[in-house]
Amino acid sequence: xxKRNRRCTIEGMSTRKHRDRVVLIDRHWHGDxxxxxxxxxxxxxxxxxxxxxxxxxxxAARILPCELVIRDAxxxxxxxxxxDRASAPARPGAG
Numbered sequence: 815x816x817k818r819n820r821r822c823t824i825e826g827m828s829t830r831k832h833r834d835r836v837v838l839i840d841r842h843w844h845g846d847x848x849x850x851x852x853x854x855x856x857x858x859x860x861x862x863x864x865x866x867x868x869x870x871x872x873x874a875a876r877i878l879p880c881e882l883v884i885r886d887a888x889x890x891x892x893x894x895x896x897x898d899r900a901s902a903p904a905r906p907g908a909g
Contacts, residue, residue: 835880837870839863841887852877871897 838850842859847866849858851873860866863884874880879898886892 837874839866839884843887
């Protein structure tokens, strides 16, 4: 995973009321997946969708409820999930 030092933007999400509760996973044309956190200042590039999803869930667990949006290289939504307390994955070491 590589962290980028540029500001991420949530394009095409203007209809959402709570943009501060949206974690985006975007596919790049060259194959990597970029996780954009709600604050817009942090973008992390992952080699696989599984890695990106794991990272997104870790951050989403801190801002419940939130939305996880996965988009393809053309910014089409390919998966959308609302994560709340009931659907949140268990934290490592909890229980």
